[in-house]
Amino acid sequence: MAVLEETIKFLARNAGFDLVGITAAEPSAFAEEYRQWLDRGYAGEMEFLARDLHRRLDPRELLPDARSIIVVGMNYYADDSEGPGTPPYDPERGIFARYARGDDYHEVMSARLKTLWTEIRALTNEDAAAKIYVDTGPILEREAARKAGLGWFGKNTMLINTRQGSYFFLGEIITNLALEIDSPAIGGCGTCTACIDACPTGAIVAPFEIDSRRCISYLTIELKGDIPEDLQPAISESGNRIYGCDICQEVCPFNIRRSTPTADPAYQPREITSSPKLQELASLSEEEFRERFRKSPVKRAKHRGLLRNVSMALAVSDDIEAEVALERAVKHDPKPLVCEHTARAL
Ligand code: B12
Ligand code: SF4
Ligand code: SF4
Known part of the structure; x- marks a missing residue:
């Protein structure tokens, strides 16, 4: 690996990112699947997912002369082996999804990626430009991350890292620097279907396909109106999932075996989000x-x-x-x- 790429990865790990890889800024290989997903209505009310489609399907539309994408992953799993998310559930308490128990990852990761880019830019020439995203723009983050070697698509649609599981956030630096790229991650679910079987609302309608309109994460966070009455009992019975949902991750063998708690203070649960x-x-x-x-x-x-x-x-x-x-x-x-x-x- 070339010296610049090696240095970028060293700096990224130093900035607190657990995973880092580089891929080419090129059109999506899943454009047709993405369009079909929208056509089936699976995005629900999330109209932003259909906006700027040409940009979402081609990162070169996001930055003139974009050549590479540096993708980072950040572990947010905090130890809760005796706590939220573990049956038997306490009907008087609610469960916040793990990603929402600490500080806002958009803010935490964007700030660190900006610092990282400043450091990278100091190593390169004056024409180096970049755009930074952490779930903040029209970019297919999981696809970029898969190509950069961070993980592979699970049947629950999460990006899974064989050694770490799926409790990690994604962020990207799209840049006009021509960097040496990494190989995509190799791995897969095999015959496992634990997430599909466990999803209480039947939101995983097929392997690799989620109907957001049935997903508790969508219903409790993104949906602005009333939660459909027929789905309410399943949400409550699975532990009162009052903000987001982790069930399809909790049952995943890669998380059960490989998730290790982060020491990052940003993602330590607050009292109000710890089974309140x-x-x-x-x-x-x-x-x-x-x-x-x-x-x-x-x-x-x-x-x-x-x-x-x-x-x-x-x-x-x-x-x-x-x-x-x-x-x-x-x-x-x-x-x-x-x-x-x-x-x-x-
Ligand atoms: C919209 C959205 C949602 C929606 C829809 C989720 C979904 N599965 O599509 C809702 C609100 C339901 C949601 C929920 C959650 N989300 Co969300 N979400 C997003 C967002 C903004 C866009 C995802 C999207 O475009 N979906 C449309 C589908 C079609 O695209 P995709 O999931 O990227 O799938 C790609 C591949 O599957 C492939 N593909 C398509 N068809 C096929 C078929 C086959 C056979 C194969 C192999 C591949 C394949 O093409 C797609 C495009 O590249 C991303 C951030 C981003 N900009 O990417 C975060 C993101 C995906 N979410 C994230 C998280 C953490 C969550 C939750 C865990 C939060 C929670 N605990 O409640 C849940 C998980 C639910 C789940 N099982 O997916 C993380 C995931 C990190 C990871 N390790 O994967 C992201 C990346 C945000 C981030 N920056 O960290 N989310
Ligand atoms: S997040 Fe919950 S509701 Fe959504 S697909 Fe996973 S298990 Fe089903
Ligand atoms: S629970 Fe099984 S099928 Fe679902 S994502 Fe994990 S390994 Fe794949």
Whole structure:
């Protein structure tokens, strides 16, 4: 490997990234599959996924003269072997997806990638240019990461690294530097179907294909309106997944065997995201929500989105104080979204 590429990888690891690889900036090999996925309606209300399609399907549209993509992966798994996500579930508590228990990865990784790029640029010429993305632009991140050797596509659609599992975020530096590229990662699920069998809402409609409209992650984070009534019991029964979902990762043998906890302070769970009491969440005022979820990915759902999810969970729990908490939820946010769920629950 050439000296520059070796130095880039050294600097990336120094910046706290666990995985790093380089691929060519070239058109997607899965453009047809991506279009079909949109046509089937699997993106739900996420209209941004259909916007700027020519750019999403070709990274050279994102930066003039783009030649290479430096892809990084960052482990966010924090040890919770006795805690959230592990049955038997406590009906009085809710589960936040692991990615949302600490600081917002968009902010953490973007800042580190900017520093990394400054260091790389100092090693190269003045014409070196770059665009940085961490789930922040029209780019097929998993495809870039697969080609750069970070992992392979699992049937649950996660990018899986044979030695590390799938609890890692992705980020990219698209650059006009012509760098030596890495080989794609080799690996696969074999005959395993554990994620498809375990998904409580049947969102993995076929291997490598997710219908977001059934995915708890979409329903509790991205969906702005009411969560379809027929899917609510499955969400609550699988441990009150009130923000995102990890079930198809929790059952994956690569995570069970290989996930190792990160020591990065940014991804250590906050108290409010570590299996909190539903009542505690229900009684958060908008100001308290802002304070407790400052610099957290949870702010994406907004106060009303989180309350919607909590009132849905309370609706089917046996919690005797549920009624009181629901009343509090309505008092704090009397917007129709929460009221409808709450009314149904009561
Ligand atoms: C939209 C989106 C979602 C949607 C849709 C998810 C989905 N599976 O498509 C929802 C809201 C449901 C979601 C949920 C989650 N997400 Co999300 N999401 C995205 C986003 C913004 C776009 C993904 C996308 O374009 N989907 C459309 C599908 C068609 O594309 P794709 O998943 O990239 O699939 C590629 C391949 O599968 C291939 N392909 C297509 N057909 C076929 C067929 C075969 C046979 C093969 C082999 C390949 C193949 O082509 C596709 C395009 O290259 C990306 C960031 C980004 N810009 O890429 C994050 C991203 C994928 N999400 C991420 C995470 C962490 C999650 C959650 C774990 C969060 C949570 N705990 O709740 C869940 C996981 C759910 C799951 N099993 O996927 C990470 C994944 C990291 C990783 N290791 O894979 C990403 C990369 C964000 C990041 N920067 O870290 N997400
Ligand atoms: S994140 Fe949850 S709901 Fe979505 S596909 Fe995975 S198991 Fe199913
Ligand atoms: S649970 Fe099995 S089928 Fe699903 S992604 Fe993991 S290895 Fe593949």
